[in-house]
Amino acid sequence: MKKIVHYIMCFAMxxxxxxxxxxxxxAADGTESGSNFTNLIVFAKFSGExxxxxxxxxxxxxxxxxxxxxxxxxYSVSDYFKTVSAGKLCINYVYLFHQGGSITLKNSRxxxxxxxxxxxxxxxxxxxxxxxxxxxxxxxxxAINQAIDSGAEITNYDGSVTxxxxxxxxxxxxxxxxxxxxxxxxxxxxxxxxxxxxLWNYRDYAYYVNITTENGDSLVSEDYVxxxxxxxxxxxxxxxxxxxxxxxxxxxxxxxAIHETGHILGLNDxxxxxxxxxVYYMSVMAKxxxxxxxxxxxxxxxxxGWTGAEQLPVLTADGTYSLSASGTQDAGAVIGYKMNxxxxxxxxxxxxxxxxxxxxxxxxxxxxxxxxxxxxxxxFNLKSGLVCYLAESDIRFPSNINCVAPRWNxxxxxxxxxxxxxxxxxxEEKYITDKVCIRVTEVTPDRLTFEISGIGEEHIHTGGEAxxxxxxxxxxxxxxxxxxxxxxxxxxxxxxxxxxxxxxEGYTGDLYCTDCQQLIQQGTVIPKKCPDIIxxxxxxxxxxxxxxxxxxxxxxxxxxxxxxxxxxxxxxxxDYTVESGSxxxxxxxxxxRTLAEGRHSIGIVxxxxxxxxxxxxxxxxxxxxxxxxxxxxxxxxxxxxxxxxxxxxxxxxxxxxxxxxxxxxxxxxxxxxxxxxxxxxxxxxxxxxxxxQVPESVRIPVLRKEPTATPKPTATPKPTATPKPTxxxEPTATPKPxxxxxxxxxxxxxTESATADPEQEVSQAGGQAMEQQRAGKAWLVTGGIILxxxxxxxxxxxxxxxxxxxxxxxxx
Numbered sequence: 187m188k189k190i191v192h193y194i195m196c197f198a199m200x201x202x203x204x205x206x207x208x209x210x211x212x213a214a215d216g217t218e219s220g221s222n223f224t225n226l227i228v229f230a231k232f233s234g235e236x237x238x239x240x241x242x243x244x245x246x247x248x249x250x251x252x253x254x255x256x257x258x259x260x261y262s263v264s265d266y267f268k269t270v271s272a273g274k275l276c277i278n279y280v281y282l283f284h285q286g287g288s289i290t291l292k293n294s295r296x297x298x299x300x301x302x303x304x305x306x307x308x309x310x311x312x313x314x315x316x317x318x319x320x321x322x323x324x325x326x327x328x329a330i331n332q333a334i335d336s337g338a339e340i341t342n343y344d345g346s347v348t349x350x351x352x353x354x355x356x357x358x359x360x361x362x363x364x365x366x367x368x369x370x371x372x373x374x375x376x377x378x379x380x381x382x383x384x385l386w387n388y389r390d391y392a393y394y395v396n397i398t399t400e401n402g403d404s405l406v407s408e409d410y411v412x413x414x415x416x417x418x419x420x421x422x423x424x425x426x427x428x429x430x431x432x433x434x435x436x437x438x439x440x441x442x443a444i445h446e447t448g449h450i451l452g453l454n455d456x457x458x459x460x461x462x463x464x465v466y467y468m469s470v471m472a473k474x475x476x477x478x479x480x481x482x483x484x485x486x487x488x489x490x491g492w493t494g495a496e497q498l499p500v501l502t503a504d505g506t507y508s509l510s511a512s513g514t515q516d517a518g519a520v521i522g523y524k525m526n527x528x529x530x531x532x533x534x535x536x537x538x539x540x541x542x543x544x545x546x547x548x549x550x551x552x553x554x555x556x557x558x559x560x561x562x563x564x565x566f567n568l569k570s571g572l573v574c575y576l577a578e579s580d581i582r583f584p585s586n587i588n589c590v591a592p593r594w595n596x597x598x599x600x601x602x603x604x605x606x607x608x609x610x611x612x613x614e615e616k617y618i619t620d621k622v623c624i625r626v627t628e629v630t631p632d633r634l635t636f637e638i639s640g641i642g643e644e645h646i647h648t649g650g651e652a653x654x655x656x657x658x659x660x661x662x663x664x665x666x667x668x669x670x671x672x673x674x675x676x677x678x679x680x681x682x683x684x685x686x687x688x689x690x691e692g693y694t695g696d697l698y699c700t701d702c703q704q705l706i707q708q709g710t711v712i713p714k715k716c717p718d719i720i721x722x723x724x725x726x727x728x729x730x731x732x733x734x735x736x737x738x739x740x741x742x743x744x745x746x747x748x749x750x751x752x753x754x755x756x757x758x759x760x761d762y763t764v765e766s767g768s769x770x771x772x773x774x775x776x777x778x779r780t781l782a783e784g785r786h787s788i789g790i791v792x793x794x795x796x797x798x799x800x801x802x803x804x805x806x807x808x809x810x811x812x813x814x815x816x817x818x819x820x821x822x823x824x825x826x827x828x829x830x831x832x833x834x835x836x837x838x839x840x841x842x843x844x845x846x847x848x849x850x851x852x853x854x855x856x857x858x859x860x861x862x863x864x865x866x867x868x869x870x871x872x873x874x875x876x877x878x879q880v881p882e883s884v885r886i887p888v889l890r891k892e893p894t895a896t897p898k899p900t901a902t903p904k905p906t907a908t909p910k911p912t913x914x915x916e917p918t919a920t921p922k923p924x925x926x927x928x929x930x931x932x933x934x935x936x937t938e939s940a941t942a943d944p945e946q947e948v949s950q951a952g953g954q955a956m957e958q959q960r961a962g963k964a965w966l967v968t969g970g971i972i973l974x975x976x977x978x979x980x981x982x983x984x985x986x987x988x989x990x991x992x993x994x995x996x997x998x
Contacts, residue, residue: 411443483573
């Protein structure tokens with residue numbers, strides 16, 4: 187046992203070292219070890235194309251450039267979402283390589299492009315385009331599945347770190363968080379790609395990749411992004427295609443990757459199909475800047491749950507307000523305001539965007555980010571200040587894809603077509619409605635102050651619902667008014683819930699309000715569950731067993747009460763023993779041997795109920811214990827022989843009863859009643875059992891150890907001791923001892939034959955069952971009773987006769 191424990195501990199230490207090494211490698215590689223979202227990157231090339239993941243551009247391979255762009259560079263996709271979410275979203279990009287490189291699709295690139303004279307295999311119709319877009323999903327999905335089946339692992343960009351497949355599902359919903367497909371950069375001049383084509387950069391759904399984790403769980407794909415990334419122009423120049431951060435990490439342009447990843451998170455396009463842009467440069471989901479895109483808007487941050495009520499409060503009254511620049515605030519600082527405009531079913535959102543040097547790293551147009559030749563990237567001319575948005579009030583994720591002016595889901599108020607000048611600077615104002623006006627009073631690099639008027643016009647507060655912690659909110663001005671409703675608990679939870687089992691009671695839990703923390707309803711105790719038999723169910727037991735039968739209940743030993751068999755309580759420590767571990771009952775072998783054959787029910791009773799099961803008793807009959815037919819059939823033994831039944835002999839014959847007259851001595855001797863030749867002849871008494879036909883049950887060796895002492899016919903009755911012969915006129919006729927001795931049954935042939943030769947009878951009666959012995963004893967007792975009755979009757983008769991004779995003599 188000690189060796190086993192030692193091996194387990196060694197294994198655990200080794201596993202821990204391996205796991206920690208994996209985390210260390212990820213941290214050293216610049217990847218977030220505490221990620222809460224995993225995006226799987228898969229490189230793909232079309233049929234007939236050469237491998238490209240290790241192709242070098244500007245001194246770095248494609249795989250390294252890709253990892254810089256998504257994971258590790260100062261400006262990367264992962265860093266963008268960590269920054270804009272204030273650390274709430276940490277994406278880790280991992281990789282799947284097939285034999286160290288990209289997966290290969292079954293069709294050529296031209297097959298998924300539009301038909302032209304230079305591309306004869308392309309699709310020709312819109313329907314064919316949609317069909318091939320679906321076929322492309324199946325193509326790369328099948329290639330990924332085949333790579334997984336062939337043993338491909340999930341690793342970092344160079345394969346030095348391996349991840350568990352379960353890491354692909356960080357939210358544990360059974361789906362891979364996301365997949366990013368990166369196709370080989372286009373080199374064919376005959377391929378053209380337009381918006382909505384199968385090879386366009388877009389996000390979509392595909393449910394065809396299936397991965398089984400190390401724990402046996404199945405993961406399926408859903409969201410994916412596909413990108414075709416150029417690394418150089420047709421002449422081999424890198425300018426305008428590859429960029430460097432301050433650490434000389436080579437990256438691609440990040441705009442498309444960040445925009446499409448925003449779609450995976452739930453954000454929608456803020457332009458329409460005609461490419462009209464009511465938001466434009468104020469969100470990466472509208473017109474993203476390149477090579478480093480700008481922030482998303484405050485409304486979109488709210489939709490993703492990255493901004494709460496403290497950071498985005500509601501304007502309820504006229505006044506002066508201030509807020510921090512987007513992306514530069516401390517935790518909990520106000521970064522925006524909102525106000526409902528019921529008359530328009532719109533919600534006003536306000537935020538401070540600083541596109542200058544001191545803005546956040548993605549909004550700022552003064553970046554330490556460089557082109558391939560080392561020159562700093564170009565800055566966009568974007569005006570800093572207070573940006574005002576109008577959004578549909580009942581839409582969480584606004585989308586303009588199917589909208590047209592002026593009915594936009596989401597728009598920036600003011601500014602030109604690109605909205606680059608839409609922000610309000612210091613001293614500028616804007617009327618949101620004909621009454622509500624906003625004026626910016628002060629602007630610093632990290633803070634902006636404004637005044638708003640027109641909100642607090644007189645009106646009657648209306649609508650809303652009072653709760654246990656707040657009064658109703660006015661539907662017009664969004665201001666809280668009135669009293670709270672202490673009994674209106676909107677958010678509740680159960681606390682202290684405990685499920686019962688066979689060893690402990692449960693509890694339904696107490697109902698609390700999570701807003702005011704009031705106990706609303708107290709829970710109740712749930713009784714223990716009825717225990718079960720967990721050992722000994724439906725056991726087969728030999729009725730001749732010498733071993734105890736074990737039954738175990740899963741109830742607590744402290745709750746034990748008793749054991750029942752077929753509804754009858756058993757005796758502890760006599761019929762059974764009981765010990766802990768839950769409750770272990772052992773039926774004693776001596777008790778088991780007394781049970782009849784067949785099925786029995788045993789119940790182990792405890793406080794929680796009775797655990798019940800059945801068992802079966804069976805016995806195998808062996809030749810040694812089988813009784814011969816003659817021995818088992820003893821109807822004759824139940825009846826004593828005729829010789830033992832002598833009721834007539836117990837009563838004196840009529841001839842002997844002479845109360846009125848005196849008879850001569852001959853009359854007092856009953857000639858026929860005293861003749862019992864069958865019982866009194868010694869030759870007959872000594873005959874063998876077969877000749878005398880004595881029942882087998884009478885031959886009891888215990889009674890024949892002293893055969894000469896059993897029958898004493900002359901010693902049993904002493905009638906001559908009662909009457910005095912001198913007082914009787916004829917004493918010789920009356921007290922003949924032979925008369926009362928006649929009914930003595932101890933001299934019957936059965937008794938005498940049983941005692942004539944004890945050794946022979948013992949050998950013949952060997953092996954008889956206890957039932958035969960009991961029957962023999964019963965008949966001896968019966969014979970004794972009959973003998974006593976005869977003697978008593980004879981004595982009464984003799985006494986009566988003497989009295990009569992004396993009376994006659996006295997009268998005479």
